Amino acid sequence: MRGRTADPNSPYKMLVHTANGYTYAATVVTAKNAEGKNYRKYQHYGTIDQNFVFKPFAEFLFLPGEEKAKFIFPEEWDLSYLSNYQKQASSGEPVTDREKSSDSHADKTKAAESVSASANEVVPPVSDQYNNRLYGHVWFMLKIAEKLQVYDDLMITFDHEEEIVNDILTLAVYPCLGNMNYSHVSEWQQCTKTMSLEALTPSRITNFTKRIQERHRMSFIKLRVEKQPKEAVLACDSTTRSAWGSHIAEIRWGNNKDNVDLANTVEVVVYSVSSHQPIYYRSFAGNISDLSTVTTILYDLRQLDIDDVTVIFDRGYESPDNMERFFRADLSFLMCSKTNQKPVIQKLLDVEYDNDGFPKDFEVTKTDKGENLFYKQFSVSDYAYLDENGQSQKAKDFCCNVYMNPADRADSLLRIRNMVSSETEIAKGLESENHSVPGLKQASKNMRFHKLKVEKEYLRDANGKVLKDEQGVKQFREQASFVQDEDAIRKARARAGYFSSLAFKFKGDALAHLKAYRLRDEQEKYFYSMKDFCHFDTVKNSNELARVGGLFIMFVGLILVSHIKSVWSRSECLKKKYHSTLSLYNAMMPIRYVDGIDRTYHITSFTSEQVEICREFGIEPPPECLNATDRKSRERAQNPKKRGRPAGSGKALNKSTAAS
Numbered sequence: 001m002r003g004r005t006a007d008p009n010s011p012y013k014m015l016v017h018t019a020n021g022y023t024y025a026a027t028v029v030t031a032k033n034a035e036g037k038n039y040r041k042y043q044h045y046g047t048i049d050q051n052f053v054f055k056p057f058a059e060f061l062f063l064p065g066e067e068k069a070k071f072i073f074p075e076e077w078d079l080s081y082l083s084n085y086q087k088q089a090s091s092g093e094p095v096t097d098r099e100k101s102s103d104s105h106a107d108k109t110k111a112a113e114s115v116s117a118s119a120n121e122v123v124p125p126v127s128d129q130y131n132n133r134l135y136g137h138v139w140f141m142l143k144i145a146e147k148l149q150v151y152d153d154l155m156i157t158f159d160h161e162e163e164i165v166n167d168i169l170t171l172a173v174y175p176c177l178g179n180m181n182y183s184h185v186s187e188w189q190q191c192t193k194t195m196s197l198e199a200l201t202p203s204r205i206t207n208f209t210k211r212i213q214e215r216h217r218m219s220f221i222k223l224r225v226e227k228q229p230k231e232a233v234l235a236c237d238s239t240t241r242s243a244w245g246s247h248i249a250e251i252r253w254g255n256n257k258d259n260v261d262l263a264n265t266v267e268v269v270v271y272s273v274s275s276h277q278p279i280y281y282r283s284f285a286g287n288i289s290d291l292s293t294v295t296t297i298l299y300d301l302r303q304l305d306i307d308d309v310t311v312i313f314d315r316g317y318e319s320p321d322n323m324e325r326f327f328r329a330d331l332s333f334l335m336c337s338k339t340n341q342k343p344v345i346q347k348l349l350d351v352e353y354d355n356d357g358f359p360k361d362f363e364v365t366k367t368d369k370g371e372n373l374f375y376k377q378f379s380v381s382d383y384a385y386l387d388e389n390g391q392s393q394k395a396k397d398f399c400c401n402v403y404m405n406p407a408d409r410a411d412s413l414l415r416i417r418n419m420v421s422s423e424t425e426i427a428k429g430l431e432s433e434n435h436s437v438p439g440l441k442q443a444s445k446n447m448r449f450h451k452l453k454v455e456k457e458y459l460r461d462a463n464g465k466v467l468k469d470e471q472g473v474k475q476f477r478e479q480a481s482f483v484q485d486e487d488a489i490r491k492a493r494a495r496a497g498y499f500s501s502l503a504f505k506f507k508g509d510a511l512a513h514l515k516a517y518r519l520r521d522e523q524e525k526y527f528y529s530m531k532d533f534c535h536f537d538t539v540k541n542s543n544e545l546a547r548v549g550g551l552f553i554m555f556v557g558l559i560l561v562s563h564i565k566s567v568w569s570r571s572e573c574l575k576k577k578y579h580s581t582l583s584l585y586n587a588m589m590p591i592r593y594v595d596g597i598d599r600t601y602h603i604t605s606f607t608s609e610q611v612e613i614c615r616e617f618g619i620e621p622p623p624e625c626l627n628a629t630d631r632k633s634r635e636r637a638q639n640p641k642k643r644g645r646p647a648g649s650g651k652a653l654n655k656s657t658a659a660s
Contacts, residue, residue, distance in 0.1 A: 012070045014077070016048050023048045025056075027071075045071075053078040061161045062211040135193040135603065136591025136610065141173040142195060143619045144560050148277070153223040154556070157216055166195035167208060172557035175534045177585060182540075193593035209541075209549030217552055218303065224279045224559070225304050232274040235312040235520045236297065238290055239527045240264040243539035248547055251539060254286035258537070265539055267551075268293055270301075270311070271526055273519040276566035278526060280304070281555050283547075290316035298329050310334060310506050312520055323502070324385040327395050332505035334513055339495040343400050343502060347378045348494040351402075359404060365511060367405075374404040377510040380502075401501045401510035409497025416449075416492050420484070423450045427482030440480045449492070451485045522566070529561050530554070533582070564617070571616050577609070588613060591625075 010029070017026040024044040031041040045060040054077050060068065073079060145151045154165040170189075171182070178188045186199040198204075228234075242262040243251045250265045258264075263286055270280035282300065284293050294317055301311075310332040318335050320342075326333050337344055352360045362374040383395040427450055430443055437454060444452040460466055467475040503513055531537035536554050541547035561581070568574045568581050578584040588610055594602040606614070606625045614621050 009070075009072060013072045014045070014054075014074065017042050017044070025054050025077075048077070051078060052076050053081055055081050058164070058208055058211050061164055062158070065159045130597045131593075131595040133191055133193040133593050133595075134589055134591075135593035136588035137177050137585045138173065138192060138194055139591065139593075139603075140585070140588045140614075140617075140619070141177070141560055142169065143614075144563060144617065145169060147618060148559065148563055149227065150556065150559055153220055156223060157220045163197070166197070167200065168212075168553055168556060170194045170196040170200065171205065171553045173560065175536070175557065176561055176582075179535075181535070206546055209553065210543075210545040212549030212552045214548065217548070217555075218300075220552070220556075221280050222304050224277075225306055227275075228272055228279060228309065229274055230308050232272055232309045233312065233516055233519065234279070234309050235271045235273055235523045236268065236317070237271070237314060237520065237523050237527075238266050238268045238284075238293065238316070239530070240286060241267055241531075241537065241539050245539070245542060247542050248539060248544060250283055250285040252286035252288075254288070256286070258531075266290075266293070267530075268297060269523070269526065270297075271523040271562075273312075273516075273522055276522060277559050277562050278555065281551065283551060291319050291322060294322045294325060298325055298331070301331070302329065310516075312517055314520070318502075323504075326504060327385045327393070327398075328388055330505075334501060334503045334506050334517055336517060337400075337500045337502045339402075339498050339500050340491070341500075341502075343380045343383055343398075344402065344500045345491060345494065347380075347400055347402060348498060349491070351494070358406065362404070363511070372406055374406070375401065375510040375514070377401050377513075395504065397505045399503050401503065401513050402498055403500065403510065403514065404498045406497070412496035413493060416489070416496060420449045420489060423447050424482075424484070431481060437480045440482075444482070447482075449485050449489050450482045451488075452480055453483050454480045525565065526558065526562055529565060530558055534558060534561060567617055574613070574616055584613060 011027055014025050014027060017024045017028070019042075024042075025046040025048050026042045026044045028040050028042050030038050033039055044057065046054055046056040048054060052074075054073065142151075151165065151169070154168060155162070158164045158168075171185070174182070174185055174188065178184065178192075180188070182200075182205050183202050185205065186201050188194075189196070189199055200208075240254070240257045242256060242258060242260045242264045244262065245251065246263065248265070251263045252265075253263045254266070256262060256264045265286050266284040266288055268282050268284065269278050271278045280300065282293075282296065284296075311334075313333060313335040315336045315338060318337055318341070323335075339345060339348065354360055359374055359376070362376045364372050364374050367373050378400045380398045380400050381394065381396075383398055384392050385395060387393045426443075427447070430440060440452055441454075444450065469475060501513055501517060506513065506516075508516070534554070534557060539547070541550050564584070565581050568578070568584060574584065578587065590604075591606065591610065592604045594604070596602065603622060603625050605627060606621045608627075611621055611626065
């Protein structure tokens with residue numbers, strides 16, 4: 001007997017479900033337990049108060065827009081709380097502070113009394129009564145996010161869910177502004193006005209970060225990549241983050257770059273030296289070398305449609321296999337190379353020197369230390385690689401840059417001569433002591449410029465016939481002696497005092513390539529900011545899902561910090577007054593946000609120093625917060641007076657004078 005036809009909309013009908021003293025907005029479906037019996041399975045998407053006001057959980061907000069549109073709500077439910085965060089979906093514009101303050105007092109109260117998702121605990125509200133909280137440094141970071149279009153990209157990534165974006169920005173700026181771990185965010189919110197309307201307790205933060213997925217990471221990165229200038233120069237490098245735990249799959253014992261006796265993860269970052277911001281990140285296991293990460297990095301770069309860029313790599317990524325991958329991907333790159341690599345050593349062996357010992361046909365320049373640096377660029381037209389079809393191809397636009405410091409070369413040549421002399425003495429001593437051949441072979445492993453020559457001498461009888469053993473094998477004895485390895489000595493002398501780089505499809509001479517490679521110094525400062533300034537030196541997550549979200553939030557925060565540090569380092573005015581970016585944040589901190597009982601707000605006045613900081617970063621302070629002097633200066637800058645007397649005024653004056 002056939003039953004009733006199932007309603008296809010049934011899984012999307014919202015109803016009220018009471019459990020553990022809480023009232024939830026939920027959907028219900030029929031499922032089977034382990035014994036095969038049917039039972040009603042509830043999925044909670046928010047809470048319902050006594051006035052039927054729906055307050056969504058993060059699970060609901062993180063759903064795609066087309067999924068949320070399928071839900072059917074009862075007519076008596078009040079969805080105003082949800083609509084407050086969706087009203088900007090059509091325009092995609094961020095909500096300003098003034099627009100936020102125009103919301104009704106009831107809506108503010110609803111947001112402050114919402115319940116933490118999944119944890120089923122009441123979140124301590126951020127009071128909406130008369131309040132006086134610090135705001136200047138948070139306002140400054142928010143304006144930087146809007147200026148860099150980070151806010152817009154986050155809104156697009158998370159389907160214009162303003163609550164999610166505000167929580168991400170709050171957690172992103174907190175480590176550098178709050179200078180504490182995430183356990184104290186809710187306390188920090190009591191004295192600081194933040195983008196989040198709700199108190200971010202530890203359990204709420206954990207459940208919130210679990211909702212950020214890999215698709216959000218790639219979507220956000222792609223938006224950031226699209227904003228890079230044409231022919232941008234990127235730098236790829238990695239660092240390690242230590243970890244106490246072992247619950248994350250990537251935490252492994254490896255080469256800890258912090259020299260800490262802990263397992264670690266490898267964090268790869270692609271940094272734009274053109275825009276001074278990180279644009280890509282990925283995490284690897286701590287026991288994976290940089291050489292092995294290239295395949296995955298190239299795959300991600302292809303997914304992001306990165307074209308017309310040059311990627312700078314250090315020596316950790318250099319290998320013949322990786323260069324073939326770059327050639328096949330047609331990726332323009334600049335890579336620091338070891339001088340013993342085949343394309344480089346072949347050019348160094350052909351270098352000719354004049355009577356003074358300087359290389360011929362090399363150009364020379366002065367370094368920052370006042371030393372002479374000889375440099376030259378060689379075209380490498382005979383380098384072959386296998387394409388995707390296994391066919392041998394010649395690398396076009398492939399070149400080798402070599403650089404030589406005369407002082408370093410002299411020191412290296414003297415060191416090589418001393419090593420050769422020292423090894424010769426050791427070799428003679430070993431031969432005179434009649435060591436066994438296996439012992440000499442072991443000793444030869446520690447010699448760089450000598451090799452062991454082993455000769456066989458067959459044993460013969462009185463008639464000159466070779467002796468054989470019972471199995472018929474000829475009897476012999478080995479005689480070993482050390483000889484100088486002329487090829488190794490010649491190559492070592494050719495490389496003495498040189499360093500090199502390899503470039504593919506990257507325009508410029510050897511000196512331009514050297515200047516471009518030195519831009520990687522900004523990326524090292526980025527890693528310093530990540531580990532020291534923003535307190536991301538260790539892995540603090542205990543599960544995989546939360547770690548993905550934690551890395552995403554860290555990346556957003558470091559985009560803002562990198563831009564601020566870049567502007568500060570290039571501004572003599574800021575560097576003179578503020579010895580670090582931290583002191584710059586402290587200078588903005590005294591600006592306060594005052595919530596009034598009459599549902600209005602007030603931002604305290606900006607001092608002249610704070611106005612100057614804003615203008616150095618291209619940010620306009622609120623007009624109502626300027627003092628009289630700064631307000632007049634702003635008006636004068638917007639409406640400059642024209643110099644000189646208006647046209648025709650002189651003639652009129654002369655006529656009137658003549659008439660009188």
